[in-house]
Amino acid sequence: MASISATILCMIFFFSIITSTFSASVVEDLANLQPPPDFNSTITTNCLRNPSLRYCNSSPAALNEIFKSTIVASHLCNESKNPNCVESFPKIDLGSRPKITPLYLSFTFFWKFCPLTILSIDLSNNSIKGSFPVDVLHCTQIQALDLSHNGLSGDVPIHSFSPLTNLTRLNLSYNHFSESKISETEFFKRFDASSFLHSGLLPDRNKFTIRAVFLLVCFPISVIVMVGCFGWLCFRRPDLLPRAFGRQNKFTPPMLKAATGGFSRKNLVGKSEGVDIYRGVLRDGSEARIEIYWDDDISRESRQRFVEECKVLAQLRHKNIVRVLGWCNGRRLRAIVTEWMEAKNVEIWLLGSSPPWKHRLKILMGVVEGVCYLQEEWPQVGYDLRTASLMLSDDLEPLISRFKVADQSSSTRKIYKFGVFLLELIVNRMSSDELESGEQGFIDHIRVHYPGNIRKLIDEKMKVTENSIDRVRQIIGIGLMCTDQSSNHQLHLGQICDMIIRAYESWDVLESPTHKRSHGDRGKGHKDIQS
Template sequence: MASFSATLFLILSVFLDSIVPIICPSVIEDLNNLKPPPDFNATITNNCINNPSLRYCNATPFDLEEIFKSTIVASHLCNISHNPNCVESFPKINLHKKPHLAPLYLSFTFFWKYCPLTITYIDISNNSLKGNFPTDIFYCSQIRDLDLSHNNFVGDVPVKNLSSLPNLTSLNLSYNHFSESGNLDAELFKRFNSTSFIHSGIFPDHSKFSFKVFLILVVLPIFVLVMVFCLCVLCSSRLDILTGCFRRRYEFTPSMLKAATKGFSKKKLVGKTSSVDVYYGILRDGTEVRIEVYNESLSKEDARRIFAEGCKILSQLRHKNLVRVLGWCDTRRLRATVSEWKDGENVETWLRNANPSWKRRMKVMVGILQGVRYLNEEWPQVECDLKTKSILLNDDGEPLISRFKVDDGNNNTKRIFKFGLFILEMVSNMRPMEEVESSEAGFVQWFRLHYPQNFEKLIDERMKMKETVVDQAKEAIELGLLCTDLSRVREQPSWDQISYVLSKSSSMALAGSDHRRYYQVDGRRKAKFLQTDESDDEIQMDPHSSVDHRRFLVV
């Protein structure tokens, strides 16, 4: 082998010196084109007889081409590594800072498979090599020093292969990008000191670790303290933000209502009675609300439970003529209901200042009737306030019932009575207990004294007194008196009858004409309607429905 290597080295020295600066593909092409000489088999056979420890001696039959190429690469590596004796043997492969050659020679698996046993030092550092750990190097199991530092190797380090190198005493994997591993062999790190793995990626970067420790132990506590401080400041000014996150649906806390009304400021107080204070408020989400605070406290648990159950019912009401109840507050110190805020005046102010036409008054009466009928049919336990000062108007002129309460009874007579009073208020622009200094019964009695002889006194004199308006207002007064006649409860009109009367009057008010005639036949009262382009409708009336001077016109 020695004589062959010397001869081969002399033959190829000129060729090898010429290909060193040539790019990698040319070297690979030259190796592929070279063929072993005819006596190459005899040469390696003699070499194995003289030195059986040569690696290719254990490979039978011989792969002559691989062994031949390995010999050429060995000679070339010996030359470029500046070894003192490249004929007999060489101890070191030095590809340090040879970024064009190192990747090429790492790709020669056949060389590492048959690498000379004299090689004990491999240095492939500072080449910016990429990819996984070059495992072919482990064919040279006799190596003592291995330097792969300052490259871009990635992936796992083959710990088992390193552990199987008994002669390896110096290892340098620093400044690479290997993966962290929790399965590293402890014995491996007893053989090598920490300088072997500086910034190798195998262990967490101490600087990064220190930074993380700094973040966790210093920055995070400061951040938490700042956030807690900001939260305390925010909650001190708007405690409803915190409590609102944990409240149940429809339930408001005192802090939420306090924040919505600026601490129940007098500037937010929009109404007041002996038992209720009404506030305007703005919730955290920007919703404008009407907050009714009840002055009477409920100390008994049963009373508070009844109040809360009633509020749950009110919060389920859904109708275009009802103000929506958003929720309630029920604590020992504060009891309130929260409903949506509706801009606009109430009907009492509207009647007094706007002098609305009969058509617009009819629209309000029909709207309130629809709301009352909804409550009567769907929620009979809910009572509502039908005073004109409790009825609101939205931007479209649609009336809204704004005040409710839950009653154990289902007093339909009382509801019809209240609606009758509302009709009389709408026609006359007068209110019980105010312009007539008496009770509601006295208010109704005053209407009876003037109806029908002086019914003109009962109609708002500011309205334009067209014949059709007078007739329809007169019929509305008659309907109101029928609804408020508690002496003949059994003869009160039903809600269907009331609806029919108002819907007909409303349609005629919109049409602006009325061609009705009334007469009596066989002792039974009838109402006959002579509509243009329509057939006559005839509706039977009970002759005992009222006193003689009243006519119950189902219009």
């Protein structure tokens, strides 16, 4: 301060007398005061005496800032309790002064023209928030800087410290700076760890310990728990996993339990000894028929054979074959899961309605197509063609729903069973039931009346025109050939399919509008025959 002229010193002394409250008066005074007339010449004189002063290289426009800085310097010198502010300004001591410290930090112009006599800055214990106060680093000649016990955060401007070549004491402890490699910077190697205690700049040993504990203990436990949960999902509820992790066609007891509402009685649609049939809703929202076999004493070989059979059935794809969605091979239960059909079987359909010949022939065609598919693609798969086991969809598509893999039935036996089904579909079986002679009696009864008394054989619920009676007789004849086990000439399944397809196609031609008109011209008055 010795370089400031007597005029400036008198002015500073004047302001120190008239300001009773520092913070309010300084701000008000700085806003209203202007430099005295000879202030410029005083600055010039000072710079001639000491060219190293920071304001010596400033432009004339900075004259007002230089004047304000001298005012703030006087007040700050007094607030810092320097012994002789007129002659010396060795330190800025605002430790534990939280009410006025932010005000001085806001005077950017003061730090820009920081007096060269200042060697120590103490701004500790002031709860200063925000980023590092970079302006204080303009005092490059300082030897000590204390910013400890504040709430500073963010990055420390490491490169801005480089000009502070005289700095020997630094305290940034107890702040919240971002962690950085400050200890690896050449400038900061001159300070020990006590300068950065709990500042966030150095790795925290407690954090390191916590991380080490987490890595050595918590992380392995977390991995084990995650693997355990994933394993549980894989083996118990794979349907909860993304499709890529799921096991196709494989169901588990918990999956079936969830699908049936805990094997709820309201979802039980059928029951017999050792077998329960449920209607269930799978994870994807689709409905399914779940046929459960409760058995505790089944051998391992039987279970393996069951799985192998189900793997084959799950590959069947045909519109006249019920789709097998999967299976379950649990310890206490086995199950086959198929698509759910809002349908009834052919036997109930024949008894409960009056299906015409056209609908019966359509069902027969569907069965033929399904049987041919199995014979050509999966000859090892046997099937049940009883009217009680064949299902019907809403649009009268027959669905074969009973299978047996590695079926030992001969081709002759399969053709025989197909013939019986064909006859049951067309012929009224009630008359043969009265004989109480079973399946063979039913076939013998047909042979007695075929072909002469065909009307007695036709189901009384089936309406057949005079034009189609020959087609019905032809179909019954095919059924009798299939059931004739005494014949040396056994039909092949392919031959049977061709014969039925030709009969179906010829019936379509017969029932076409053009064909009806031609018959009407030949002989009017043809009528339906009901036997």
